[in-house]
Amino acid sequence: MGHTVVIGTTFVDVKGVPKGAYDPQGRNVGDVKIVHGGVGRNVAENFANVGKPVSFVGTMEDSAFGRDVRRRLLERGVNLDYAPQASDNGIGMWLVILDENGDLAGSISKMPELDLLEEHLSREIDTIAAGADAIVLELDLNERIAEVVVDAAKRHGKPLYAIVGNMSVVLSRKDLVKQTDCFICNNIEASKLFEDKAVLDFSAPEMLEFLPSAAGAAGIASMVVTMGEKGAVYYDGQANDSGICPPYSTEVVDTTGAGDAFFSGTVAALVRGCALSDAVRYGARLASATIGVEEANCPVDKDFFNRRQTMLGGD
Structure with a gap:
């Protein structure tokens, strides 16, 4: 089955959703919801929700919300044996405002303390x-933390898949990106990585023409760039393959977590042995399912990988 270890953060997501058109200059009447979040935690739960064995290595916190996070992950089937326990400040906070279409209108993040996780991983x-x-x-x-994990993956011969957070380490240590088996990011992050603002306005065909040479020149063996409603473009240097994965249509409820879901579906498929060209379709399907619900995680679907024709077929 392929047991995957996810190393990352847990967040409290505080999400505001207006009842009408969002006015950035005025008051907005709507709903405010508190949900489980964090890039690493989202990915771990997504893996469990689609029936993939997974362990989460992220700081747990002995607080009411921290205990609820632990309960939910364990109920989903996520192994927490390697997750260190903090008394406080182990969980971050993300304040986000969505517009009337469910798209991100603004956000502020408070990072959790990482000293305990760094010591634990060392x-x-x-x-x-x-x-x-x-x-x-x-x-x-x-x-x-990045150095320790990348070095361990190399020494133990384990595939390493990197997901982007705030680009702080990615931009200062591009050498670490080269050591990943597949690097997945969105077009905004790709623009920063390649230091090319033109990437922001690329169509999918333009990205397809650009990505193989750019990733190859950067020493990145395999890469996927998501482009929202334009779909995703992939490059597999080892297989000498590249292409476009179109998005799957769905009714948008909340786009929060869509990128994490795309990453989760793609990497979970790669761990199963799928080619990247097929794996990105699993990712697109999982992202589609996620933006159709209010939470930042995909719905529970233990048969997700057993329905190959549905996953890899068209709309």
Whole structure:
């Protein structure tokens, strides 16, 4: 089945949704919801929701919300044996405002304390890596954590998949990106990575023409760039394959977590042994399912990978 270890953060997501058109200059009547979030935590739950064995290595917190996070992950089937426990400040907070279309209108993040996680990984990373079939790393935690995990994945011969947070480590340590088996980001992040603002306005065919040479020149073996409603473009240097994955139509409820879901579906399929050209379609399907619900996670669907024709077919 392929056991995956996800190393990342847990957040409290406080989401405001207006009842009418969002006015950035005025007061907006609507709903405010508090949900479980965090890039790493989202990915771990997504893996469990589609029936993939997964462990989450992120700081747990002994607070009311922290205990609720632990309960939910365990109920979904996420293994928490390697997750360190903090007394406080182990969970971050993300304040987000969505517009009337469910799209992000603005946000502010408060990062959790990472010292405990860094110390924990420095001691336990060899045990964690040895027991994994693949490792997912939220690459922008801090430079030391990234170095420890990347080095362990290399020494133990385990596939490493990186998901972007705030680009702080990615931009300062591009050498670490080269050591991932597949790097997945959106077009905004790709523009920063390649230092090319033109990337922001690329159509999918233009991205397809650009990505193989840009990723190859940067030493990135495999890469996927998501482009919202334009779909996603992938490049697999080892297979010498690239292409476009169109988006799947769905009624948009909330776009929060769509990128994490795309990453989760794609990487979970790669861990199963799928080619990247097929894996991105699983990612697109999972992202589509996620933006159709109010939470930041995909719905529970243990048969997700058993319905190949549905997943890989058209609309």
